[in-house]
Amino acid sequence: MSHLLPPSILRLVLPVFYAVVIVAVLPLLAGYIVLVERKVMADMQARLGPMRVGPHGLLQPIADAVKLLLKEDIIPDKADRLLFWLAPLVSVTMALLAYAALPIGPAFQIADLNIGLLFILAVSSLGIYGIVLGGWASNSHYSLLGALRSAAQLVSYETAAGLGLISALLLAGSLSMKDIVIAQYDQGIWFIFYVPIGFFIYMVGSIAETNRAPFDLPEAESELVAGYMTEYSGFRWSLYFLAEYANMIIVAGIATTLFLGGWLRPFASSHTALPGTSIELLDALPSLLVLGVALYCFYLAPKQPVKIQKMVMAMAGGLCLIIAGVLAGALFASPAVLQGIHGAFWFLAKVFTYIYFFLWFRFTFPRYRFDQLMRLGWRFLIPLALVNLIATATALLATREWGGSLLLYTLLADAVTLAVAIFLAKNDEVDSAVPVMDGE
Amino acid sequence: MNAQPFFLDHLWLIPLFPLATAAVMLFCGRRLSNNIVSWLCSGSVFLSFIFSVGAFFQLIAKPSGERIATKVLFEWIPAGTYHLLDGRIAKFIADWGFQIDPLSCVMILIVTGVGFLIHIYSTGYMAHEGGYYRFFGYLNLFMFSMLMLVLANNLLLLFVGWEGVGTCSYLLIGFYFHKKSASDAGKKAFIVNRVGDAGFLLGIFLTSALLGTIRFVEIGPALAAGGFAIGDPRITAIALLFFVGATGKSAQIPLYVWLPDAMEGPTPVSALIHAATMVTAGVYMVTRTNAIYQLSPKAMGVVALTGAVTALFAASMGVVQNDIKKVLAYSTVSQLGYMFLACGVGAFTAGIFHLMTHAFFKGLLFLAAGSVIHAVSGEQDMRKMGALSTKIPVTYWTMLIAALAIAGIFPFAGFISKDLILGKAYEKDALLWAIGYFTAGMTAFYMFRLIFMTFHGASRVDHEVEHPIHESPKSMLVPLVILAVLSVVGGWLSWPEIFGGNSHFIHFLSTVVAVPHEARMEPVKGPSSAHGELFLMMLSEGLVILGILFAWLLYVKRTDLPNKIAHSFGGFYRLVYNKYYVDQLYDALFVNRAKDLGLALGAFDRRVIDGVGVNGAGWLARAISKLSMWWDTWIVDGSVRLGARIVWIFSYPVRLIQDGLVQSYMLLIVIGLIGFFGYYLYMAHHAIH
């Protein structure tokens, strides 16, 4: 693309293009994540899940979307109309805004802010207002309670998650997402190996921030009908829905960027070409994977009961085939293109792995009680995160002062943190006044 | 002195071990598990036992002349100089010192050895009792005091131990303090002992005032230096005062009344304190100060007579008791009587020897009795027992051995020690011998009455306790067996010459007994010929066997006889059965009088002191305070309130501004700001133009 337009124009056009792409693709993605979620749940519960709409329910999300858009849009009277209208917008806007700084590939990034991470955190923290205001505006007790819970929970867990992130920031030494990834490339190791505990803390924190099980108290259907979304329906509701899944992708993206090496493929910094060619095995891997999926689709196509389903399955196979082709083609294009396309592939792969963990947790763990939640946040995660931070900083200092392998020092630091974690877990007594007020 | 072998140099450790564990028990024993408690306490006592044995061997390693070692830790009471009765100046020093000689050595061996066995026994006996740690704490405290008593090198330190054992005995008798009878018994023991202790203390004072020293080693020389004639009244006074203390501690007439009641305590306590060790402290003390006694035949006579009478008296009461432990208690009293008889007739070593054997078999008797009580689930009345011999064989056999020993059947320990005493008594005075002789018969009778009523005949056990009858656990049986063996062979330590033995024990001890100068020795009857001695033994054996047969006849063969006899001798029986009404007598004579005195004093306190003194003063104070109250209210406060009122009036305008509303304050702030800015602007304006 670079030779089609002069770079001056490109600087303006490309981000818009990316933005359009993201905004266009995101709902679809969300819908299909829902499908995957239902399928995984069904599998874990030894069921089949959606099978009717499309082969293996491949078209289910589209059907759902249509249903949501066609549903009647109800605004309860006595509701605060302005805020009722504003809240979902805030939610979804903030969710989408966060993508601006997310580097999906070395080039595939709307804006590389030098405070990118902080920007993402700030924006996603603004997402609270969507929930709180929505809950308040719909003038219903369930909604209000859900909103309050959500506010308390988010404010509490933002702290823990942020502290968890900082441990990785120390290693990267920059706030710009791109530089963080590059730092991991230069150091030749993903930061998760340096600060596993930081990663763990962030993971728990992010689950809580996205209101997912086992921390889904704001929308605990058994206690508050649907929490802050009780009074919402149809399109507004789907906006909330979209925001929730967009947020999931965002936190996954942050985790991927900071801990899992962003768009880098495994062993990114070790280059060994296959004999005879200039292609590296790990670069060839993605296309082969997708090719395999395509072949599987073709193999399944004739087994479908109905003609249409046969066709759809074949089309899915074709789609995969095209993607595989693109990935393969990139191997022979310029390194920049290769990086860009494969980067996107690896990035998405990691994101979806992370999200898969979300699903897994959801179907595995029972829901927490509210005071338990607060206790976990304030009495376990935050102190642990602080200790982890200090330990990591000490490790860095040690490497700078005395030299030696950082990995070794960080392992020591992790051991210390682990000990503290055990200690904390041990003397965590039962009484807990929920400390909401010190949300700062 | 400084070049002592290890054990003799570390004497002070022997009492220290029990003290340490006692402290642990009493301070933080509640948190320890019974296992730890048992190990700690028994372990410490065992350590003391090891040290005692070591000390014993290192002592007999020395030539028999200087078998004495002293270890002074520090000067305890350096009270300066004072005038003796005869005007000499002396320096009073009571040092915290330990002294070991054959006498102390025997005592510590008995105390620690028997004590250790009884500790083992207690771990089994007290296993299901509350206050386990408390019991062992007291027990070890007692061990400490007793060891202090026998190891002290001066009268005052001995007195410390003396009081210590008294306290522990009080604590342990009242161990089941929630039982009124128990706490009463404890109090009784304590008070009765006070009487004796008062005498003893006076004796100590008199000693230091007369001899100028209270160290045992110096008493003899001081006596010699003081040149006191035999029968010197002052010496007699000291001896009698000491003996008052002895009667208190070792339950002799007239102060024996507390011992039978002391049986309220747990059985191991009765065994250790009220049979084996503490009650013999009196005998030990008399022997320890024999140098004084030997200078006063009168006192010796008193001792001997008291002992003999007590022996008979107590034995007669033991015959009619039905409570198994009471029987043993009276038997203890009577045996102690024997010991004093021995001391009285100058056979101190024989007394100590009997003390030792008695410690063995009487301890055994008590422990066995405890085992029996344990078996029949707490029943103590012998009329509710019987035919237990097959159900608890070990207890039966051991107790039988003990009974034979105390009755004085031939090769058993009791026989030898007792006949030693009787022989000496015969040399001294036939009457004493007759009393002791008769008592021996009664002893045999009531011991076997006990045996037969408990183990033979028809079972009179209540039905609910019938079938759970069981032999006691190992921890209780092992000490029984060991003690049984000891009470058989214990006597052989001083096998009489006539059976070709050479009484080691007597010779071992004899260095302790001060030998008065030949010149002063009053002529004793010529040494009785071997035939005479043998004849005496035969005689007593015969009487003993007669007693046993009589018991068999009454309590196995013709069980209806006892009641008949009781009826035919109605009055006398009742007299004996009620212990000669001695307790009632004491009540009438002392206790109630003391109560009356207390009431009178109380009345005085209420009427005179409270009525006139305190209440009068109170009334006066009230009146004065009323006055000052009025002054305070109207004059002082009045002026203050006046001032306050004035301030209040003048502060009114200020209060108008301070209305407590945040925003009006902020308004004032803003006004102030405007003022400032206006001022500055004005100045700036001038500055510019």
Next chain:
Amino acid sequence: MGLNSILFYFFAALAVGSAILMVTRRNVVHGAVYLITTLLATAGVFLLRQAEFLFITQVILYVGGIMVLFVFVIMLVNLDVSLLQYQFNRQRFVAGVLALALAAQLFIVIKMGKTSLFPQARVPEVLPKNTEAVADALFGRFMLPFEIASILLLVAMIGAVVMAKRRV
């Protein structure tokens, strides 16, 4: 009149307008929303002055933290009766007049100062990378104030917990 200026005036207008609304609204929640708007607009102004770090701090702390707290408390203590009460107190007229007087004085001050007080100092076109610069200042010369501020926060946190406890 470049893009910068347009954005500035836009933000300024937004800030002032929503500030006025904030003060005048009857409904506290609306007030909070308008205040948030003001704060975001202010943040925009910061961004225009190349104060990115302050901008992000403003957004995260002020909007994401403090205001969430406000909204939270408002929802906890919200009273429908408060909508029916008088929103302005007795001293409102005199207070308004005085406030305007103060404003007028400040106005004069700025007018006077514009020429004399602060000269149009040179604006270095290439500013140091803002975040690093702030960090250096914070942990360099302003170390002590920084620590004091942290202690202040700690105290505030404890105080808040004690205040909000059910039974103290």
Next chain:
Amino acid sequence: MVPVDHYLWLSLALFTIGVIGVLTRRNVIIILMSIELILNAVNINLVAFSHMFGNVDGQVFAIFIITDAAAEAAVGLGIILAFFRNRETLLADEMDMLKW
């Protein structure tokens, strides 16, 4: 290129609005929010001048001010909660126990 005094005008406007809010509103929470507004006005000044003099001290001070605002909000809201629990009111002119 916006001249500095415009920033001052802006901050003056916000400041005045804040002062009016503080002085006239009855609702304590609104009063607190007005105070936040005043602090913001100050921040604008600081940033403007810091940019004018080309060093970041002003921004650092602004950060300190934000910190203070946070502390103040936490404690103030805590007090409001406690007060509300006891008095069931939020009106500033009903909180007049603190006098004489």
